[in-house]
Amino acid sequence: MTHMRSTSSVLVDVELLVNGRRLPLALDPRVTLLDALREHLGLTGTKKGCDHGQCGACTVHLDGRRILSCLTLAASASGREITTIEGLADGDRLHPMQQAFIDHDGFQCGYCTSGQIMSAVALLDEPCGPGEADVRECMSGNICRCGAYPGIVAAVQAVRQGRG
Amino acid sequence: MIGAAIDRLDGRQKVTGRATYSAEWPIERLSYGVIVQSAIAKGTIAAMDVSAAEQAPGVLAVITAGNAPKLPQGGQAGVNPPAGRALTLLQDTRVRYNGEPIAVVIAESFEQATHAASLLRVNYHEEQPAVDIMQALPTAEPYTKKILGQFEPFSRRGDVDAGLRDAAVVVEATYTTPLETHNAMEPHSTIAVWERDQLTLYDATQYVYGVKRFVAKTLGLRDDQVRVVSKFTGGAFGSKGSAWSHVVLAAMAARHVGRPVKIVLSRRQMFGPVGGRPYTVQRLRVGARHDGTLTAIDQDVVSSTSTFEDWVESSTLQTRMLYAAPNVATAQRLVRLNLGTPTFNRGPGESSGTFGLESAIDELAWRLGVDPIELRLRNYASVDPETGLPWSSKSLRECYERGAERFEWSRRTPAPRSMRDGDHLIGLGMATATYPAKRMPASAAATLTADGAILVEAATHEFGTGTYTVMTQIAADALGVPIDRVRFELGDSNLPDNPISAGSMTVSSTGPAVHAAAVALRERIRQAGADPSDVESCRRIIAAAAGAPLSATAAAAPGAEKARYSMHAFGAVFAEVRVDPELGELRVARVVGAYAAGRILNPKTARSQMIGGIIYGLSMALFEHTAIDPRNGRYLNADLSEYLVPVNADVGDIDVLLLDETDEHVNPLGVKGLGEIGTTGVAAAVANAVYHASGVRVRDLPITIDQLLAGSDR
Known part of the structure; x- marks a missing residue:
């Protein structure tokens, strides 16, 4: 269904399922999932670094897999299960990956961190080899300009080894 | 508390x-601004058709030079180098670089503003721009003002020509x-x-007070009308x-439409309008006797700036103080190009300058057949050779020794192309790292609140450096209370005045002010009959004062130490590279950095900052260059x-050693700052390792495959 408003473009009805909550929205069809989260739902934990799918800061999970929310139109995510950084902790209890990032100082400014953590959590269920070099490769879609890479690798390995 | 490797408190x-972050504050009635940029590098705007944009859905306004409010002094009233810049604020129709702001479109939504911004039709009177540094080199002019308002633009000690004549070996290279x-x-x-005539800016910045004062001046407001x-x-x-x-344009746009405006630059818009490190062309002449004693160093640096503002990349400063050479001359010259104005970029001057100097010293070591560390030790400066002042502290010798030991420098066989691992050539190289220990006046407040908690405030900044964490440590230490009783607030120009967080000087400037405020509060608590470490007694005195909090403020500023001591952090950085001689592929397998930078307040965040600095240096060595279209400056x-x-996957093992160093002169905390020294020296260490691996001397950053392949054809 579409709507018109004098000052506005055509809107489409979208129902986003974010962190277990059902959120109906009427959106300009050009709105990306990233901007829907940040500008329409107040979920600013997901970051915009490049808006071109080149930096990984906007990584979220769509139906359990990591995707770039800046390259995903919100309308195309309608009805699918979305998890963002805000949905990772269980109340006050951090996800083990979040705690590992703190323990291993896997960030500095924090701006790429949500995307790094969402990638790292998804990686746990991906066919990534066991070594540090494998982790570096699997995490290379997420740029960190502060240079926290060694801490990120250590955090991922700690969680994986804690599991295994 | 000080010296404890605690986790980041903002973690x-x-x-x-x-x-x-600044774009994320929930603001009622927010609208979105998108900046339109010039498509030429030099000329004037002949005509601009905004009608399609104005009629596009959701558009609130299109601001151009035609309808922008006229600002005091043509928009230049706030200009105050180095941080207060000459900006483009739609005051005229001139174009001075490709990508310069020429309009702002404001709309109800980001999508609408972005679309409408694409609808502007612009005609230009185009002129021939100068955008090629090598072509423009003959136009370079000596810079004659003080660099960053502090340093002489040229230096001369002894007689360089005589020194070069006395040399047995001279390296001359660009x-x-x-x-x-x-x-x-x-x-x-x-x-x-x-809100009426009060402006609040939520801004991504390293300098809230600077933005406040600059924007106030630029818009013709009083300082107290602007909060950042x-x-x-x-x-x-x-x-x-x-x-x-964009900061001033956001304020202008918000006033124009009578609503809050958010402007977020696109990634593309961060190339040009918000600075970068300029080009440098560094000509070095270094002479030495057979025994490795330096007789002369001459460094002439040409760097680029824009056509409308002088910015100097101070790549000569470390050359004046690093080695005990009797004859040293340096000069800084500028070339004006139709590009955006450059600015501070991690280790401005030292990061680019150590590439030139420490590469040339390495070339000299090869020519002399002396080990690169040994050559540096033979010319070790036991006092600042430029000023004659003693060092406030210097542990560079220990950095060379400890770094070499950790890196296993002794396994290095001296000849180029002498170390292999399968098909790969292995190279080991090193360089010196250095950055000055700076300090500026700062202030802070500390308050005991009714629940016994302590709030400490200073208008400084957190952008990954760990400020929230180390300032809390400093305050808790001074008060003698656990970390969790202290909350540190920053990043608001309503808090006590603090300097720019740059030049590796946040901890050295704000730290002493926080310490002094905490000590002052501690004494006030004691005078009121309580023990700061006893929460109950603290609550009682506040209750006895009918809930009125107990506060103390303090200011801290550098004293006469700068006239008595030369104050710098030092380090030694070692790189191991692998070069595939067939493919020209280069990988940095390992870096060891040994640094002495005064007292370390938090080894955990400090180590991360040094690793990050080294990676920033690796990025300079291997990857970074902004490519400019020679036709139109795009x-x-x-x-x-x-x-x-x-x-x-580009980053190999990085090993950081932080040496114990006590410095009783540099500032009350004995810290020298860690933000930038990690980046210095890295590019030279990598280039020196590449030479050792492959016999190819790369003098132009970044080190690329084509240079390695071309060089290996010799």
């Missing part, structure tokens, strides 16, 4: 997505570094909110040390796919 906010664009992960962003808030900044590296055009690789920075 929980950052890993849960709850740290609020080294170049490219235009480098910071590319912090967080785009520059500003939300401007007017910046609780978390998503990386900066110098690029957010100044208010750039920034060609203005995104994170074509402008390369390291990803995780």
